[in-house]
Amino acid sequence: MAELQETLGVGIGSADETRRARRGPRRPGGARGAFGILFAPVTLLIVLFLVPFLIMVQMSVVKFPPRVDSGYTLDHYVEVLTNPLNPHIAWTTFTIATTAMIAMLLVAIPLAYFMVFKAGKWELFLLLALVLADELAPVVKVYAWQVILGRNGILNWLIPGPPVEWLLYSQFAVILTLSTTYITYTTIPIYAAMKAIEPATFEAATDLGAGWWQQARKILIPLAAPGIFVAMILVYIPMLTDFVTSDIVGGTGSYMMGQRVRDLILGQGDWGAGSALNFLLLAMSVLLAFVAYRLARLNRIES
Amino acid sequence: MSASTTHDGGDRAGEILVETVTKRFGDVVAVNDVSITIPGGEFFSMLGPSGCGKTTTLRMIAGFEAPDAGRIVLQGADVTHVPPPKRNVNMVFQAYGLFPHMTVGENVAFGPKIKKWSREETRERVAEAIRTVRLDGFEDRRPGQLSGGQQQRVALARALVNRPAALLLDEPLGALDLKLRKEMQLELKDLQQRTGTTFVYVTHDQEEAMTMSDRIAVMNGGVVEQLATPKELYQRPASAFVAGFIGTSNLIELRVDRRDGGLLTMDLGEGQRILAVAPEGASGDATITVRPEWIKLSTGEVGDRACHVGGTVVDVVYLGSVTQMIVLLPTGERLTVHRLNDEVGADEPRPGQQVMLHWAAEHSYVVGSEAGAAEIAAEAGAPTAGVTGS
Numbered sequence: 001m002a003e004l005q006e007t008l009g010v011g012i013g014s015a016d017e018t019r020r021a022r023r024g025p026r027r028p029g030g031a032r033g034a035f036g037i038l039f040a041p042v043t044l045l046i047v048l049f050l051v052p053f054l055i056m057v058q059m060s061v062v063k064f065p066p067r068v069d070s071g072y073t074l075d076h077y078v079e080v081l082t083n084p085l086n087p088h089i090a091w092t093t094f095t096i097a098t099t100a101m102i103a104m105l106l107v108a109i110p111l112a113y114f115m116v117f118k119a120g121k122w123e124l125f126l127l128l129a130l131v132l133a134d135e136l137a138p139v140v141k142v143y144a145w146q147v148i149l150g151r152n153g154i155l156n157w158l159i160p161g162p163p164v165e166w167l168l169y170s171q172f173a174v175i176l177t178l179s180t181t182y183i184t185y186t187t188i189p190i191y192a193a194m195k196a197i198e199p200a201t202f203e204a205a206t207d208l209g210a211g212w213w214q215q216a217r218k219i220l221i222p223l224a225a226p227g228i229f230v231a232m233i234l235v236y237i238p239m240l241t242d243f244v245t246s247d248i249v250g251g252t253g254s255y256m257m258g259q260r261v262r263d264l265i266l267g268q269g270d271w272g273a274g275s276a277l278n279f280l281l282l283a284m285s286v287l288l289a290f291v292a293y294r295l296a297r298l299n300r301i302e303s
Numbered sequence: 304m305s306a307s308t309t310h311d312g313g314d315r316a317g318e319i320l321v322e323t324v325t326k327r328f329g330d331v332v333a334v335n336d337v338s339i340t341i342p343g344g345e346f347f348s349m350l351g352p353s354g355c356g357k358t359t360t361l362r363m364i365a366g367f368e369a370p371d372a373g374r375i376v377l378q379g380a381d382v383t384h385v386p387p388p389k390r391n392v393n394m395v396f397q398a399y400g401l402f403p404h405m406t407v408g409e410n411v412a413f414g415p416k417i418k419k420w421s422r423e424e425t426r427e428r429v430a431e432a433i434r435t436v437r438l439d440g441f442e443d444r445r446p447g448q449l450s451g452g453q454q455q456r457v458a459l460a461r462a463l464v465n466r467p468a469a470l471l472l473d474e475p476l477g478a479l480d481l482k483l484r485k486e487m488q489l490e491l492k493d494l495q496q497r498t499g500t501t502f503v504y505v506t507h508d509q510e511e512a513m514t515m516s517d518r519i520a521v522m523n524g525g526v527v528e529q530l531a532t533p534k535e536l537y538q539r540p541a542s543a544f545v546a547g548f549i550g551t552s553n554l555i556e557l558r559v560d561r562r563d564g565g566l567l568t569m570d571l572g573e574g575q576r577i578l579a580v581a582p583e584g585a586s587g588d589a590t591i592t593v594r595p596e597w598i599k600l601s602t603g604e605v606g607d608r609a610c611h612v613g614g615t616v617v618d619v620v621y622l623g624s625v626t627q628m629i630v631l632l633p634t635g636e637r638l639t640v641h642r643l644n645d646e647v648g649a650d651e652p653r654p655g656q657q658v659m660l661h662w663a664a665e666h667s668y669v670v671g672s673e674a675g676a677a678e679i680a681a682e683a684g685a686p687t688a689g690v691t692g693s
Contacts, residue, residue, distance in 0.1 A: 203367065204400030204458075208414040208465065209388035218413075222404045 060275035076272035080280065086260070093257040096171055096246075097239040100178040101232060104186040107179070108231065112191040113220060117199060127191070134184035142248045145177045149249065169251035177245045182235040189234065193227025194220070229292045237285040257281055315379040317343025317468050317501035319364060324373030326359050333359040335525035336373070341469075341503060343378075346495045348504040348512040351522035351548070357505045358473055360522070364503060365394045365471050378468055393462035394471040397478065399454050401446040407433065407457050408442035414465045432464035435494065452483045459494065469501035476511065488514045509549050513537075521545050537594075543670050546592040553593045553638045554670070566608070566664055571633060577610045579667035589669045595627070595641040597666040600652070605661040614638065616656045628652055630660060 060077070063070040080086060115126050148154045149168040156163040166172060197220075205215045221228070243258035250256070261281070265274035321339040325332065334356040341347045349357035362368040364375055366387035374383045382390050393414075402410050411432055415425040433439060436456035446454050455475060462470055472491075476484045492515045495502045506512050512519050513533040520530040521544070529541035540546035543554055557579055561568040567589060569577045579591045605611050614630040617637070621627075625641040632638060640660065642652075652658060 198398050198400060200396040200398040200400030201402060202400075204394070204396055204461075205402075205413070206367075207365065207387050207394045208461070209417040210413070211388075214417060219402060 056275045056278060059271045060279050062272065064272055066271055076276035077280075079273055080276045086277070089255055089257055089260050092171075092253070092255060093240060096174050096178070096254060096256060097236060100175045100182070100239060101186075101236055103175065103179045104183055104235065105228065105231070107183060108186040108190050109221070109224065109228070112187050112194050112224070112227075115187075115191055116194040116197070117202070127188075130184045130187055133180075138181055139244060139248070141181060142177055142245055145173065145180070145249050149173050149176075168249060171250075171254045173249040173251075174246050174254045174256070177249050178239055178242065181245065182239065185234045186231045189230040190224055190227040193224045193230075197223050225295075229295055233289045233292050236288060240281060240285060315343065317345075317499075318376075318378055319469055319501065319503065320374070320376035321360065321364065322374040322376065324360070324363060324370045324375065326356075326363060326368060326370050332525050334363070334370070337522075337525070337527055338373075339520055339527065339530065341501060343468075343501050344499050346492065346502045346504065346515055346517045348506060348516040348519045349522055350506055350509055350512040350519050352507055355522040356525040357507075357520075357522050361394075361471050361473055361503060361505045364469075365392060366390050367394075391467055392469045392471055393465050393467040394473065395455075395458045395462050395475045397474045399446075399458040399475075399478075401454055401457055401461070403446050406443050406445055407438060407449070407460075410446065410457055411460045411464050413461065418465070428464050428466075432460040435463060435498070436460040451479050452487060455479065455487060459491075463494075463498065463500070467500065469503055470495075472502060472504045474506055475504075476506075484511070491515060513549070521548060523548075539668060540592060540670055543590055543592070546668075546670050551595050551639055551641075553595065553598075553636075555591050555593065555634075555636055555638075555667075557589045557591050557667075557669075559588050567669075571612060575612045575633075577612055577667065578608065578664035579669050580664055582669050591667040592670050593638070593662060593667055595639040596625070596643070598638060598640045598660050598662045600640075600642065601659045601661040608664045609661045610664060610667060611659065611661050613657060613659050616652050616654050616658055619652055619654055621651075626651070628658075630658060 059066060061072045061074065063073045063075070111126075115123050119126055146153070146168065150156070151163050151165065151168065153168065155167055201219060201223075202215055205219050210218065241258040241261070243256065243262045246254050246256045246259055250259075257277070261274050261278050264270045264277065319339075319341040321337055321341075324334055324337050326334040333354075337356070337360060339347075339360075349360060351357050359368060363370050364377075366382070366385060370383060374381055376382065377390060377392065387394075402413065405413070408429060411429045412425055415428060420428070433442060436459050438453065438456050438460060441449065441453065441457075446457060449457065458475070459470075475491075476487050479487060488511055491502070491504075495515075504512070504515065513536075516533060518530065518532055519536055521528045521536065523544050529536060529545045531539075531541075536545060536549050540549060540552070546552040546554065555577060557567060557577060558569050559567045560570045562581060565581050567579045567581045571577070577591075579589065582589075601611070612632060614632045616628050617631050618629040619626060621644075622641075623644070625643055628640045628642065630638045630640055638660065
């Protein structure tokens with residue numbers, strides 16, 4: 001049986017291979033070669049990312065109406081921070097994103113474990129399914145949930161009795177839809193981290209008397225932690241700024257930060273407040289990412 | 304960790320019985336009606352090529368596989384359906400399975416913590432186990448900071464700290480280089496003797512098994528071909544397979560022309576003959592095995608009870624303490640002959656040279672049927688004889 005498992009184990013990159021690949025070989029080539037290769041992407045990054053970012057920062061501090069000679073002010077930030085509506089929206093956004101994140105981790109960790117250690121020949125199939133699910137246009141996926149959760153939707157058709165109203169246009173709908181939208185980005189980093197775990201580790205733990213919960217808590221989660229943190233950074237920040245989902249399946253109780261920024265700028269034409277709010281969101285995201293990065297480093301396995 | 308404090312099974316302490324155990328994976332019978340008795344405190348090895356069922360048998364003793372038929376009895380108690388953690392045996396895995404995020408000390412303390420021993424007892428026993436495998440001073444390192452041999456010792460300490468009735472080792476030295484492997488072999492044997500724990504050791508390396516084991520079960524195709532001491536396996540292989548697998552061996556098919564005085568004789572003309580002591584109840588032709596070091600180059604007359612056969616040297620390899628010759632016999636079989644290099648300036652045989660060989664009839668050991676010999680010869684890729692084990 002061990003022989004059989006060995007053969008299966010090397011199917012898609014054994015733990016050792018993954019470890020080696022992560023370290024990677026040192027590439028030859030000096031600074032000049034690096035400049036040649038990096039010129040195009042760096043230019044693109046500056047034009048497509050840095051320039052709009054600077055415009056946004058400038059917009060957030062330019063007096064109304066935004067003209068070259070308007071002068072600068074911090075009024076927009078004061079307004080954003082003092083408007084009683086904003087903390088409320090921030091709390092809703094935080095609740096929705098965090099709940100969705102927890103829901104996704106609860107699905108992604110067992111799913112990644114199953115794919116790496118139990119799925120066998122189905123591993124590649126599941127991986128493909130996850131990627132394909134993500135390839136679908138996001139708006140189409142969100143509308144699909146509308147069909148499933150609606151008053152006359154599939155779910156209400158299956159549930160006996162009078163239609164359940166809170167399924168659609170609610171926080172529940174937004175959390176469920178966000179979870180399914182970002183599940184791929186949650187699962188893949190965790191899957192990659194688990195791929196580097198030697199299967200014998202779990203057998204050894206079983207042999208030493210650890211039950212499944214102890215193995216999950218003491219072996220699986222600590223060893224998958226770097227992947228879990230990457231997943232959280234990758235998914236939490238886009239959810240903070242998502243507005244499509246809440247637009248389509250959300251209701252009055254699920255008005256989110258992304259929608260607020262969009263409405264300030266496109267609805268009210270208030271570029272200043274919109275940009276200021278957006279900048280604060282971004283600052284918070286960077287802070288979150290930094291904290292997650294530090295936590296992941298704390299957990300890094302020396303090998 | 305002496306035997307008396309390690310085990311609680313009375314006089315059956317550390318004893319393992321494998322009774323008529325069969326295990327199938329789909330259509331493949333991995334282990335076929337195997338019975339093994341391992342007395343407590345023995346260093347027992349299961350030896351065989353990959354796929355012979357040795358690892359499956361070990362995993363059934365550990366509890367990671369359930370037998371389809373038969374029983375596993377540990378210290379007198381039937382544990383066939385008892386899960387691994389409740390078996391009072393511990394396993395050392397080929398890939399070690401160390402916990403990379405924990406220090407050496409935490410790795411070793413894993414079992415005691417799960418078992419909720421008192422803090423003091425845990426600390427004491429962990430320190431003792433780390434001392435036993437000579438890793439003092441490495442408690443705070445992580446597995447990634449250790450060499451392969453040190454990692455191996457952590458795996459041993461992590462298993463031994465639980466004071467198992469038996470330690471099960473699945474090719475634990477497979478990942479180490481040859482020199483380190485040789486060192487660890489001696490260390491393992493030493494460890495086994497110091498702790499008095501039953502060791503069940505799985506390997507495909509016959510030399511490793513011979514070096515350490517009290518007894519060895521040679522397995523092939525899911526069955527035990529022979530269970531004996533290393534010396535017995537070497538001198539009296541029960542089958543052509545065992546003869547070929549343990550050491551270097553020559554297999555010769557003996558066409559029995561005459562039987563007299565309990566000797567089987569194959570006449571080759573001109574006074575040349577191959578003899579073998581007839582086993583009881585044997586009839587018809589036989590397959591014999593002759594170890595290379597028993598065959599001597601002869602210059603003059605040989606005794607009545609000696610085999611005497613001429614041949615052509617086809618290959619000469621100097622191996623240091625011995626010189627190995629391949630000699631082509633008139634029967635078309637090739638014999639491997641080892642000549643001890645214990646004379647200064649002795650004549651080196653050359654390829655193409657005609658030589659006379661002799662060995663005592665008692666050294667022609669009859670191993671079994673012709674079918675078995677053909678099978679092993681085919682497996683080894685040799686025409687008929689001169690099967691060389693690894």
